Amino acid sequence: MNGYVPEFLKDRFPVxxxxxxxxxxxxxxxxxxxxxEIGRKNAAFLKKKEQK
Structure with missing residues (x-):
């Protein structure tokens, strides 16, 4: 499955x-x-959420 986390979702909805x-x-x-590049951004986003 492919996908990405759109920028507006990152800002609008808390994870x-x-x-x-x-x-x-x-x-x-x-x-x-x-x-x-989208995969790299997704990985960075998820790693940030993992640490919180």
Whole structure:
């Protein structure tokens, strides 16, 4: 499954800590829909939430 966290959601809705969850996040170099930069942003966003 592919996806991303839109910027407006990050600012508009609070997200609870996710440190208790196991998350697998990947991206692909040949993905025509979601570029790798979106995967990197998602990973950074989730890591920040994991630490809270």
């Amino acid at each position: 609870r800590p996710i440190g208790h969850l196991h998350v697998f996040l990947s991206d692909g170099a040949e993905d025509n829909i979601f570029p790798r």
